[in-house]
Amino acid sequence: MTHIGFIGTGVMGRSMAMHLLKAGYPVSIYTRTKEKAEDLLKEGAVWRETAEELAGHSDVIMTMVGYPSDVEELYLGDHGILNAAKSGTYVIDMTTSKPSLAIHIYELAKQKGIYSIDAPVSGGDVGAREARLSIMAGGDKEAFEACLPIFSIIGKNIVYQGPAGSGQHTKMCNQIAIAAGMIGVSEAIAYAHSAGLDPENVLKSISAGAAGSWSLSNLAPRMLKDDFEPGFYVKHFLKDMSIAIEEAEQMNMEVPGLALAHKLYTELSEKGEAESGTQALYKLWKSPSEN
Known part of the structure; x- marks a missing residue:
């Protein structure tokens, strides 16, 4: 055995x-x-x-x-x-x-x-x-x-x-795709709130359409429940994004979406959210009236 x-x-x-x-x-x-x-x-x-x-x-x-x-x-x-x-x-x-x-x-x-x-x-x-x-x-x-x-x-x-090294490079592709996507998920939920919609009802429509993603289906519901427990830590996501940015620089490649996500997650971490789950990015948009 x-x-x-x-x-x-x-x-x-x-x-x-x-x-x-x-x-x-x-x-x-x-x-x-x-x-x-x-x-x-x-x-x-x-x-x-x-x-x-x-x-x-x-x-x-x-x-x-x-x-x-x-x-x-x-x-x-x-x-x-x-x-x-x-x-x-x-x-x-x-x-x-x-x-x-x-x-x-x-x-x-x-x-x-x-x-x-x-x-x-x-x-x-x-x-x-x-x-x-x-x-x-x-x-x-x-x-x-x-x-x-x-x-x-x-x-x-x-x-x-x-x-x-190919497995790690592929994971960088994965993290790059997630990084910009998490901004979109957070903004979509914030927009739904601002428009006076029921965000949970909105998710029923957009998660099954062209906007569908793992983050939208699995992490947006956590955002709405104020569940920011880590499935994946903010601090580890920042580490991953830093690696991807470094690798992209070595390939003379610009990654503006990743750079923005890194900036926003750094801001989130500096607000004391390093030990939270990545869905805590939503807190940068969340208004006090949602509590």
Whole structure:
């Protein structure tokens, strides 16, 4: 039986690891805060004290952490995954991170006989909970195909995008599309209020038409309920947008829509909303009369 090591049990990672456990895989867990993994440990996951210890006991290692700096420390540190994992191990980073870092990890892993895949996901807390994440993968195709049985447990739309770094580049496309879209969703709800319409009724019409989107169907209802709990944190979205802007600059490409979204989310974060869900962008338009 393939032993899976899972690092990072936050909003999405916890659900992903739980699906693997319930599918019958032996799962080891490491996360900075052990309390966040208690429900997984009760289901039979094995706690490991360090990432290094986890790597030594795993055939497949999956990581879902916050920032590229976390990924770099986990994989490339003196006591990191690549120093502890045995030859033939598959390492799958599902964090949204830098394409250049994914390529660097892939190259170092290959030297050690380790298969590396960058496989960021989209779908938020709901997609993770319902095991229908979109998974975009980069790396060797043979390694991707070997990991498909695992991917199929946590996701529905699973697409191989190309060589190392391709998964991360695809996730940047995803985040660019979402960024400008979230401005549109927020403005549409604010306009409905200003026009004296019933916003929930408006959603029935526009979410099923040409304006339809995942954000409109899933996050606009949360806006209307004043539910700004994170399915995906503002602080992490800002991180993703910063990576995409940096990558676009390296390609001499202008991204005015993304730049505006980054500016607005920075303003939102400075108002104390960094730990809120991305739907909190609506607060920049929300009037006191809506409370």
